[in-house]
Amino acid sequence: MRGVLISFEGIEGCGKTTQAKLLYQYLKERKIPCQLVYEPGSTKIGEKIRKILLDKKNTKMAAKTELFLYLAARAQLLEEIILPSLQEGKVIICDRFSDSTLAYQGGGRNLGLEKVSQINKYATNKLKPHLTILIDIPVALSEERLKKEEKDRLEKEGKEFYEKVRNTFLFLAKRAPKRIKIFNGDKNIEDLHFEIREEVIKFLTKRGVI
Numbered sequence: 080m081r082g083v084l085i086s087f088e089g090i091e092g093c094g095k096t097t098q099a100k101l102l103y104q105y106l107k108e109r110k111i112p113c114q115l116v117y118e119p120g121s122t123k124i125g126e127k128i129r130k131i132l133l134d135k136k137n138t139k140m141a142a143k144t145e146l147f148l149y150l151a152a153r154a155q156l157l158e159e160i161i162l163p164s165l166q167e168g169k170v171i172i173c174d175r176f177s178d179s180t181l182a183y184q185g186g187g188r189n190l191g192l193e194k195v196s197q198i199n200k201y202a203t204n205k206l207k208p209h210l211t212i213l214i215d216i217p218v219a220l221s222e223e224r225l226k227k228e229e230k231d232r233l234e235k236e237g238k239e240f241y242e243k244v245r246n247t248f249l250f251l252a253k254r255a256p257k258r259i260k261i262f263n264g265d266k267n268i269e270d271l272h273f274e275i276r277e278e279v280i281k282f283l284t285k286r287g288v289i
C-alpha cells in the first residue's frame with residue numbers, strides 16, 4: 080500500500096483534535112493528497128456507535144461491551160475509508176486509533192494490554208499507524224481544560240482512570256519509540272503545530288511521499 084496512516088493520541092483536552100486539523104490544512108495547502116478522520120465515527124455506522132459509547136445515560140455499559148463497540152467502529156472505518164484511501168496513496172490523519180483502545184480499555188478499564196492488543200489486531204487486519212503523534216498533558220491540566228464543557232460518559236471518569244490512561248500511553252510510546260513520538264501539550268497551539276509539522280515532514284520525506 081502506498082499511503083500513510085498518521086494517528087493523533089492523548090487524553091481529553093490535550094489538543095489533538097485541533098492539531099490534527101491544523102496538520103490536515105497544512106498538508107492540503109502543500110497539495111499532498113490527504114484525508115482527516117476521527118474515532119469513533121467518520122462513517123454512518125461509526126457515528127451511531129459513537130452515540131452509544133458517549134451517551135452518559137449508558138451507565139451500565141460493561142467494559143467488554145465498550146471494547147467491542149470501539150473495535151466495531153474501527154473495523155467499519157478501516158473497510159470504508161482507511162484501506163481504500165491507503166490504496167489511493169493518501170496520507171490519512173486519524174484523530175485516535177488503536178493506541179486509544181490499548182490505553183483506555185487495556186489500561187484504564189484494566190482489560191489488559193495483551194488481550195486487547197490481540198483482539199484489536201483482528202479488527203484492524205494488523206494495520207498499525209506508520210506514525211503516531213502522542214500529545215501528553217498532566218491529568219490536572221486535562222481536568223482544568225474540560226471544566227467548562229458538559230461531560231460525556233467517558234469524561235465523567237475520575238482522576239485515577241485518566242492517570243492509568245495517560246501512563247499507558249506513555250508506556251506504549253516507550254515500547255515503540257520509532258513509531259510513537261511524544262509532544263508536550265502544555266504550550267500554545269501554533270508552537271505545537273510547528274513542532275508536529277516538522278516531525279511529519281521529516282517522516283514523509285523519509286518515506287518518499289514528499
Ligand code: TMP
Nearest residue numbers: 118119149175176179180183184233234
Ligand atoms: P474524542 O474525545 O477524541 O472524541 O474520543 C471519544 C472518547 O472515546 C474519548 O473519551 C476516548 C474514548 N476512546 C476509547 O476509550 N477507546 C478508543 O478506542 C477510542 C478510539 C476512543
